[in-house]
Amino acid sequence: MNGVHDMGGMHGFGRVEPEADEPVFHAPWEGRVLAMQRAMTYTGAWNIDMSRDAQEHLPPKVYLAVSYYERWALGLEQNLLGKGLVTADELAAGHALHPAKPVRRTLTQTDISPALTRGKYERPATAPARFRIGDRVRARNIHPATHTRLPRYVRGHVGTVERIEGHHVFPDSVVMGAGESPQWLYTVVFDGRELWGAGSDPSVKVSVEAFEPYLESV
Amino acid sequence: MSHDHDHHHGSELSDVQLRVRAIETVLTEKGYIDPAALDRIVEAFETRIGPHNGARIVAKAWSDPAFKARLLDDASKAIAEFGLLSRVGDHLIAVENTPERHNMIVCTLCSCYPWEVLGLPPVWYKSAPYRSRAVSDPRGVLADFGVMLPAETEIRVWDSTAETRFMVLPMRPADTEGWSDEQLASLVTRDSMIGTGFPKPADETTPRSEGAAS
Numbered sequence: 001m002n003g004v005h006d007m008g009g010m011h012g013f014g015r016v017e018p019e020a021d022e023p024v025f026h027a028p029w030e031g032r033v034l035a036m037q038r039a040m041t042y043t044g045a046w047n048i049d050m051s052r053d054a055q056e057h058l059p060p061k062v063y064l065a066v067s068y069y070e071r072w073a074l075g076l077e078q079n080l081l082g083k084g085l086v087t088a089d090e091l092a093a094g095h096a097l098h099p100a101k102p103v104r105r106t107l108t109q110t111d112i113s114p115a116l117t118r119g120k121y122e123r124p125a126t127a128p129a130r131f132r133i134g135d136r137v138r139a140r141n142i143h144p145a146t147h148t149r150l151p152r153y154v155r156g157h158v159g160t161v162e163r164i165e166g167h168h169v170f171p172d173s174v175v176m177g178a179g180e181s182p183q184w185l186y187t188v189v190f191d192g193r194e195l196w197g198a199g200s201d202p203s204v205k206v207s208v209e210a211f212e213p214y215l216e217s218v
Numbered sequence: 219m220s221h222d223h224d225h226h227h228g229s230e231l232s233d234v235q236l237r238v239r240a241i242e243t244v245l246t247e248k249g250y251i252d253p254a255a256l257d258r259i260v261e262a263f264e265t266r267i268g269p270h271n272g273a274r275i276v277a278k279a280w281s282d283p284a285f286k287a288r289l290l291d292d293a294s295k296a297i298a299e300f301g302l303l304s305r306v307g308d309h310l311i312a313v314e315n316t317p318e319r320h321n322m323i324v325c326t327l328c329s330c331y332p333w334e335v336l337g338l339p340p341v342w343y344k345s346a347p348y349r350s351r352a353v354s355d356p357r358g359v360l361a362d363f364g365v366m367l368p369a370e371t372e373i374r375v376w377d378s379t380a381e382t383r384f385m386v387l388p389m390r391p392a393d394t395e396g397w398s399d400e401q402l403a404s405l406v407t408r409d410s411m412i413g414t415g416f417p418k419p420a421d422e423t424t425p426r427s428e429g430a431a432s
Contacts, residue, residue, distance in 0.1 A: 008326035008377065009354040013346035016362040018409075022340050024264045029238040031260035034338075036242060038259055039251045048381075052328050068329070068344045070234050076241065086244050094240035096247035109254035116262055118334065121381040122309070149379045151326050153353060165309065165382050185380055196354050204373050206353045209380035 004060040008153040030069040038115035044104035049171040053147040054078040123182035125167040147175040150214040163187035184212040268337035273406035280390040309382040322413035324352035330378035393420040
């Protein structure tokens with residue numbers, strides 16, 4: 001979806017302001033949110049793409065106004081509600097009011113390693129890769145109203161396939177509940193002037209990780 | 219909701235603290251989570267998962283050309299020997315800075331970052347200013363960090379739009395011949411592995427115990 005989360009190339013957000021000696025968490029609740037997100041992902045109730053999708057569907061003014069972990073908390077609530085694992089009256093009451101729905105598994109303190117290990121997203125190839133390293137490709141001019149990982153700033157622009165990363169779970173399909181539908185994944189590199197115009201910095205090159213359905217031959 | 223600023227340090231519980239507490243209580247009462255497991259996850263991210271892991275990898279790449287070759291070929295496989303608490307999935311990619319090319323990592327769509335080797339990303343990495351400008355004005359972003367590069371140096375920005383993850387292998391600082399991996403690692407900053415900074419110069423750190431009188 002063409003949401004405010006798709007920020008590449010936007011103006012007006014100001015300077016980057018690094019914080020000296022930044023703590024891992026700025027308040028204990030931030031760590032709780034992160035840990036709950038990891039623990040709930042482990043239950044199999046949803047996956048990383050659905051977490052992103054939930055945040056992208058927050059109202060734009062909320063997405064931009066709240067802090068990072070607050071956004072996570074709001075996305076977590078949306079996923080919990082959407083999957084029927086909790087209800088709004090429970091969140092309002094701060095207590096369980098209804099029986100739990102079964103989940104596939106729960107994380108226990110005896111082994112938290114699954115919550116610290118990144119999932120694997122590569123899947124066996126079901127068809128040969130359509131593009132080869134060095135091929136010129138155009139990022140398709142598509143505007144799905146649903147979750148996608150093709151940022152707006154490359155759509156319609158021509159780049160070069162630099163790496164073939166393998167055959168990966170396709171987020172656009174996962175969030176639709178349409179299964180993993182694995183696709184070839186490429187690193188496609190664009191000249192900065194192709195993206196930002198002839199007057200832009202000629203020394204800049206930008207790459208995205210692009211799934212095959214995002215690309216077309218030139 | 220009150221969101222005038224990101225962090226509340228007052229004694230009263232803020233809206234977000236109450237909200238997060240409510241979520242945790244409900245999830246615990248329903249048996250979906252174990253608060254003790256949450257404690258351990260938080261502790262792992264606060265103590266064991268951080269840029270010190272990436273610094274060890276960079277130091278080894280500086281001192282061991284065969285390791286560097288393996289790292290650039292397949293970083294996930296190469297770093298397996300470090301036995302990090304948190305393993306990277308399949309797809310860590312190390313990109314090398316050279317005098318001709320400077321690499322920078324961003325995630326314009328969310329906050330993708332190589333947690334396993336760099337820990338959790340800093341606030342600025344996840345912020346709108348960085349995500350919006352890193353791809354369109356990387357030199358301007360670098361200037362925000364006080365980093366200047368020659369105009370002819372290629373700036374290569376890697377937007378992490380899938381489950382591949384990137385880390386920058388910065389250039390080894392001058393005058394570090396003969397340093398141990400541990401000494402080299404002390405020069406490696408988090409930002410140098412994101413591409414928004416350089417390693418510390420050799421003369422800014424505690425000199426080696428021998429021959430360091432100069």
